[in-house]
Amino acid sequence: MITKQDIEKLAELARLKLTEAEAEKMQTDIGSILLYVDQLKEVHETTATTIVGSNRNVMREDIPQNAGGSYTRALVDSAPAHDGDFVKVKKIL
């Protein structure tokens, strides 16, 4: 069973501020969803192949596809706070 403390911890990890009422509703909702997905515990037929899975990473060389600076303006302008070619954030340290 997911506890209120679990919800608070998750909200912190997920960077979401929840009100008391939201946290309570979240506890009920996530509890009922986890109860539903718990049926996966019935499945025991899992082999090495199914654990590793059939998907593989597709790698490519990291080569720029566009001329330098061609998207700078549009991307920087998308940021809520910016100055020249820089995105502005608050001081971290």
Added chain:
Amino acid sequence: MAKSIIDLKALTIELAHAALVRGDFTAAELAQAYLDEIAEKNKDINAYLEVFDDVLEQATKAQSLVKPENMLAGIPIAIKDNILIKGRRVGSASKILEGYVAPYDATAIKKLRDAGVVFLGRVNMDEFAMGGSTENSAYGVTRNPHDVSRVAGGSSGGSAAAVSMNGALAALGSDTGGSVRQPASYCGVVGFKPTYGSISRHGLMAMGSSLDVIGTITKTVRDSRILFDAMKGKDSFDSTSIDIPAVNSQKKPIIGVPRSFLTGDGIDPAVIKSFDESLKRLAGLGYEIKDIELPNIKYSLAVYYVIMPAEVSTNLSRFDGVKFGAKVEGKDLLEDYLLTRASGFGREARRRIMLGTYVLSSGYYDAYYNKANSVRELIKNDFVKAFELVDVIVTPTAPSPAFRVGEKVSDPVAMYLEDIFTVPANLVGIPALSVPAGSVEIDGKNLPIGVQFSAKQGAEDLLLGVTEVFLGEIK
């Protein structure tokens, strides 16, 4: 004047193309007819979030491309609000992207633009494509044109409603767990989710990256084929994109029915009745129908509600008030994040972010995320085996016709169960489409019911061919 000469209800991409080539009307007259229809109907339906201000200019420009070989020149279509059109507002119907303008075209958009498509506007959806009713949109629910007290379905509800109300000839949507097929079923139109990777995801806002694919909403299967052919293909901007080889088979496809999956008590009797009629119609058309077993398909929804939120919580971590959209100021950077995300994301988005964070967290990762991936492999193996015996699998699209606005909002699991028949195709990556298969009369309104056809990866040609025959579009 345009409106009086163009019968939008009967129009398809194919017919509009032929009329444009003959000169029955111009691309601008066609676009104006759709603008008039949208102006009249959108206030009740809320399919469009924005109608673009340059539609007639686009149409005038497209006129020069109108030629017998350019099927899509001058064809007006609607675009889901999670697909990027350069220079246009786009926001996944979320407050967190308030004010965001797309800096580039999605690959699918670029291909359609080059083909001369006219983009009418951006249409409503559940926030970040999460939901089955568009009730999770920050901009209000989209109502079903067949009964405005009911939902249009979701998450591509705006796309399906726009086509169903004759407010677009076709629409693009995205399908992560049934988001193109389920609203198509509710609105009585064709919803096609192609093979995973067959259309580039570049410029489609990511929800569940191992599941997402761009799909089409159209009036006919032949129109779906035209749009798919225009958008498909490997793209250097999406490493999961693939080319679909042309397969030409003369053999009459065999139809499979996973009977034991269709006996759950949550299925509306009208859906079962319509499904049985569809099977009779297929038999009447000379198809061999076989019962098949998909032993692990019953776990699909549980697998989906672990893998999808895990991918959602990862993909939505980029929305933090620093890089795009809205920002709420706090006392420090951490509080900026906390406040921006708390006010920008709606209830369902927050729920799935929390759930995803949980199933990926240390101590639960093996029990949930790894276990779900493992069962996903078992489901894939079931389908591989089934497709050795049959070519096409048929199920209902959704367990019920369109439900009432507000009916399921307070119970997330009840809402999730609407995806039961559509989710497996996303887990397995196979193409699937929903086509109209009848209707049921409730409270004096005829509510459409869809039937879903699926085939193995890359078997689009065969899948579309069978459904074209099923609907009588070809012999």
